[in-house]
Amino acid sequence: MCAPDPRPLLQLDALVAGYARPVVGPVSLWLARGEVLGLWGPNGTGKSTLLKAIGRSARVFSGCIELESGATLAHLDQQPVRLPAMPVTGRELLRAAGARPEEPERTGRLPDVLAPLLKRRIDRLSGGQYQLLWVWSALATGADLVLLDEPTNNLDPANRAALIEILGRERDGRGVLIVSHDHDFLERVCSRLLEARDTGLVEVRTARGPGS
Ligand SMILES: Nc1ncnc2c1ncn2[C@@H]1O[C@H](COP(=O)(O)OP(=O)(O)OP(=O)(O)O)[C@@H](O)[C@H]1O
Secondary structure, eight states: OOOOSSOOSEEEEEEEEESSSEEEEEEEEEEOTTOEEEEEOSTTSSHHHHHHHHTTSSEEEEEEEEEOTTOOEEEEOSSOOOOOSOOOBHHHHHHHTTOOTHHHHHHTOSOGGGGGGTTSBGGGSOHHHHHHHHHHHHHTTTOSEEEEESTTTTOOHHHHHHHHHHHHHSOTTSEEEEEOSOHHHHHHHOSEEEEEETTEEEEEOOSSOTTO
16 A cells, blocks of 8 residues: 555554554554545454554554644544533533534534434433434544544434435545444445455455445
8 A cells, every 4th residue: 555645644654552562553554635544344453442542542552653743633432422411412512522513503514413413412312313413523623634433333224324424525624534343334435445354454445435
């Protein structure tokens, strides 16, 4: 795999990452602005750890992570954090996450499916409603690099389709790296797909490509 020119938004070079000991790597990959890169593979191969290392919540043992100078990052973990019962609305959650819900509403960016959730208490949302709001909170921050770990968790077919549409609209000018076991979803939203194998990350051909 050769990195594009000019320099990509994100580049990993022979990265070895983990916790008390290494669990993944050496891994090399690059991601350019405007791209949605998918990562899939068997359980326990270190995909989430890779995202955590990029998000600075796992340890880097060797190799390097280069993020474009000044680029901002949003990282959504595999299990969305759910607050205990408290009267926090969807709008307040977005604001706390650094998103500006007023702006997308005004500009028409806010997906229809999310509009009714902004006024509702988040502790009373279903798992799927919360998941969609959670993913949107990362995208609506305007972060240059968005890391999504299993974003289709808890989503029914309608909300999964809404997420595919959202990712299709929100990719411009930023990079998105997605870890998922939902291969069909990855094929629909990703411009490139990497598979974790014993030999390392291998770029695999996507049957459909984004927007199909
Ligand atoms: N906080 C942690 N401390 C120590 N080891 C961990 C921690 N989190 C994960 N691991 C270990 O790191 C290895 C890789 O886990 P990771 O969650 O990155 O894999 P994954 O490919 O994302 O798996 P899955 O597809 O099941 O989500 C596993 O052996 C796991 O037990």
